[in-house]
Amino acid sequence: MKKLVPLMVLLSALLLLFVVSMPHAAAQGVEPTVIYEVNGKTVEKPLSEVNSSGAFEIGKNYTFKWSSSVTWILSFGGKNLTGTGSRFTVTLEQSGTYQLKVIENANTTYVYKFVVGEGPMGGYLALIGAGLAVGLSAIGSGVGVGITGASGAAAIGSDPKSKFGRILIFQAFPQTQAIYGFLIAIIIMMGIGAFSGHIENVPISIGLAAIGAGISVGLAGLSAIGQGIVAGTGIGTTQHDRISYGKAVVFSILPETQAIYGLLIAILILYGSGMFGGGVKHYSLGVGLAAIGAGLAMGVSGLTAIGQGIAASSSCAATAENPKAFTKGMIFSVIAETPSITALIIAIVVLSATGLLSGSGFMSGNAALFVGLAAIGAGLAVGFAGLSGIGLGIAAGSSVYASMREKASFGKIMVFAIMPETQVIYGLLVAIFIVNGAGLFGSKPLAFPIGVGLAAIGAGLAIGVSGMTAIGQGIAAGSGAAASVEKPSAFSKSIIFSVLPETQSIYALIVSIIILYAVGLLGGGLQIPKSMALFVGIGAIGAGLAIGFAGLSGIGQGITAAMGIGAFTRRSESFGKSMMLSVMSETFAIFGLLVAILLLMAIGVF
Incomplete structure (x- = not known):
């Protein structure tokens, strides 16, 4: 035992030395x-x-x-x-x-x-999203309620026995969009702690996502303008029971759907970001950019409700004159909504691929930032091209009245009504190319240089902005529908005039495809050196802006073409001169195409 004592002392000393x-x-x-x-x-x-x-x-x-x-x-x-x-x-x-x-x-x-942390910047960016949500939607509701109120005031002034209760109900329809925007703004502010007097330090990516949500519900809230147009017509047609109150209400609520789509995407973004009280999530900057892409797709295309309001207003008035026009009126009114449905699909695909739809499994790594930029490109493509719905509404509105005439061919009239649909198809096609090229349809997104994402934005701008030529095509097609009923032999020539404003979008489609092929988003791999990707992406945005905005000359071309149709319908010998006047506006689109091609050549893409 005595021998163990020195050993224990030694072990204790070693243990103490080790601890120290x-x-x-x-x-x-x-x-x-x-x-x-x-x-x-x-x-x-x-x-x-x-x-x-x-x-x-x-x-x-x-x-x-x-x-x-x-x-x-x-x-x-x-x-x-x-x-x-x-x-x-x-x-x-x-x-x-x-x-x-x-x-x-x-x-x-x-x-x-x-x-x-990233500091308060994310929280303050989120405040911008809240402002966009309530501000933009308030514009739509304010204008829509004003249009409806003007119709109501006219009804009260002309008839002391006007049904004031119905007027108030119709005026209430365009108010809902502002309520949606107000709701999203409150959710965003609660999510970042704005009501507690101290904005939380949330990631910048969350702030970007909030901006995407604000864009979605805010821009889609401008659908209230279209709803105000048809609700105003509903007031006039129901005061003397020329149309059943129920049918007028059905037409009046049709443009509401775009606002609901925008609200849905905004809620999905905020839920995936944890702003519903589950705790703010942390994800990469690219996911926040993807949320902006989804918001642009749904928000901008939500303005198709203006076209739907025009078509539904004409259908409501036509049904008041002839109750049998209700079914055809519903068909023509729904046509203008299709661009928003395509945008909704692209937005959901983007949210699902980046993890925002489920609120987990967020995209990360080298692919995230590229995918975020690519999503913005896809959103611009399908969002702005979706504004062709305004042209669809203009054409459909004229087609409703044309279909009411005796011996009117519903099939021929429908051809004119759906003509402006082609621009949204072009936009959807480019959006699918971008989304597929980025690998969002697969299980694993692809990692490209940042410049490729910028190039996707350029392609989206080209086809998206030029897609608004459908407004001009809608004006021309509406005139063609009326002319073909008045003079059936004018059908073929009216088709020619109605097709003219579409050529600008075809130019833009060509430029978009060239860009996407060069950067590898159409398959075949990157056709340019990686070191040049950033410069090519910036140049592609320039090319997209050139052909995209120059393509808007198609609106002017559509106005001329519409008058040209009327001219040769009255005097057949004026066809050639009318055609010459109608193609003049094409010149400016060619200028844009030329500059776009020169830009692509300068960056080594073409």
């Missing part, structure tokens, strides 16, 4: 304090408290303080910052998890970890 030589951790209660500014005041708190409160933010200065002179080592991303002394001041320039070592001597080292 071990690095100490913050969990043992030893930690530095942190000195930093909050709202202009200097505060000093323990590191653990600063970390748990999320007070570490990028771009701010922090001074770590120790009770004696030590060696400091701050590590992040494989890089180290070092210093000596009792204080260590640094500027945190990137978000993420940092490691801080405090070395007192050769045997004593303390190791701490803390998380640096």
